[in-house]
Amino acid sequence: MTDLKGKTAFVTGSVQGIGLAIAQALASAGARIAVHGLASKGEAEKVCEGLREAGAREARFFEGDLRKPGEIKALVKAVENWGPVDILVNNAGIQHTATLAEMPRETWDAVIAVNLSAAFDTMRMILPGMAARGFGRVVNIASVHGIVASKAKAPYVAAKFGLVGMSKVAALEYADAGSKALGGVTVNCIAPGWTETAIIEPQVKERAARFGGDRDKGVADLLAEKQPSRRTSDPAEIGALALWLCAPVAHNVTGTVIPIDGGWTAQ
Template sequence: MVDLTGKTALVTGSVQGIGLAVAEALAGAGARIAVHGLAGDHQIHEACTHLRAKGAPQAEFFHGDLRQPERIDELMAAVAAWGGADILVNNAGIQHTAPLARMPRETWDTILQVNLSAAFETMQAALPGMAERGYGRVINIASVHGLVASKDKAPYVAAKHGLVGLSRVAALEYAGTGSKADGGVTVNCICPGWTETEILAPQIAERAEAHGGDRAAGIAELLAEKQPSRRTSDPAEIGALALWLCDPIAHNVTGTAIPVDGGWTAQ
C-alpha cells in the first residue's frame, strides 16, 4: 500500500476524466488534493466532496486558467501558501483536429500553451520546493501522441512530444536530489492510448449502434487501426500507475514515458 499521508498533490484538470481518477487514487492513499479545472460551483463542490470521501484529509479547489501565464502564477502561489505541492500531476489538456494547412494559428498557440507551456510553468514553480524537501513527484499526462504521430493533430502531437522532452530534462536536473529513503524527486510521463472518458463516449456509441448495440464490438472496431489489444483503458488504470510512481520505492524511475496503449507504440 502506498502511503501519502502528509503529502499534497496538485492535479490539473481534476474535476473529471483521467485527472479525477488520478486524484481519487492519491486521495485513497491519504494525500491532500488541490483540485483544479474548468467547472461550475456545483461540479467543484461535488469533486471536492467526492475526493474527501475517497480518503483525502482535505480537498480544496484552486482556480487557474492555464491559457494565461499570470493565472498560472496565481495558482501556484495559492498552492504554495496551502503548503506546496509534493506531487504535481499535469493532466489538463485540449485538442483540435484539422489538417496542418488549415490549422488556425490561434488554435496552435492555445494548444501549445495549455498542453506544454503550462506544464513548464507549474514545474518551474513546484520543483525547487520538492528538492528542498527531498521528495517530489511530477507526473505529466502526455499521450501516445507524445511518442508517435497521427494526421490532423499537429499542435497536439507537437505539444505532447515537447512534454516528453521537457520531462526528461527536468528528470535529469533533479535526479540527484533527495535519498532512497525519502524517495527523491522524479519526473515521468504517462502516455495513454484510447481511454474511456466522456470525450470518447459519442464515438463508442456510434460504433456500437452500427453493431446492433454491441458495445464491445463497437470498441474493437474503433480501436482496430491503432490499439492492437482492441481494449480501452479505464481512467482508474492511469490513476493506479500514477499512484505507484508516487511511492518512494519508485525513486529510480525517472525520465520515462510509460505507454498505456495496448501495444499501439510497439508497432
C-alpha cells in the first residue's frame, strides 16, 4: 500500500526533527530522497547515508536559503534535474516568541518567508509537473497554530494559518489531475501539537526554569496548558502519517488538515 519505489521525494528541513522522520518514513518505502536543510557537508552526508540504509534507492543533499526566492528557484531546479518530484514535503520552519509590540519586523519577514512564502514557491513550481504526470503528493507541515492561536507567536501563527489556506486552494486547483489508477494529485496539511523537536526547546527551557531547571516538569507544564493527552508526539508519528498520505490509496484525501495534537484543537 505504501510502495514508493521509483518516486522522488523532496523534503525541506529534513536534516533533523520532523523533516528527518518524514524522510526516513518515505525512504523505508523505497523513495529517492532529496534532502535539504542547515547542515555541514559531513552532517548532510551522514543523513543521506542513514536514509539509504533505511531503504532509499538514492539520497542527495541540496542547499538553498528559503528566505531568498532566487535560491528557492535554483534549489527546485537542481532537485528536478536530479529527478522529477513526485512528493513534496514543506517542513522547514522557524519560530520566535515575542509579543506583537516587541516582535522585530525583520523576524516577521523571516518567519513568513520560511514558513509560508517558501511553500508558495515550491508548490507553484512543482505542482504543474505532478499534474502532467498524473501523480503527486504535497504534504505541508502546518501546526496546531494553523488552527488555533497562542500569545507571542504572531508571525508563526499568521504563517501557519496562511499555509493551511493556501494548501486548500492548491488542493482544489489540482483535485481533478490524474486518475484513480495513476494516483492523482493531493495537497494536505499535518498539524502537530507539542512534538519532541528542537523548535520547542526554548519554550521548554523557559518552563523548566520555573521548576529549578527540571526539564520533565517544564514539559509537563507545557502539556497541561494545551494538550489534553499530556503526552508529547514523537517525530516518527508524523512521519508515519505523511507516508500514508503519500500512498496511492490516499488519492481522495486532499484539502485536509490532520492534527496530531492529543486533543489540543478539539477543545
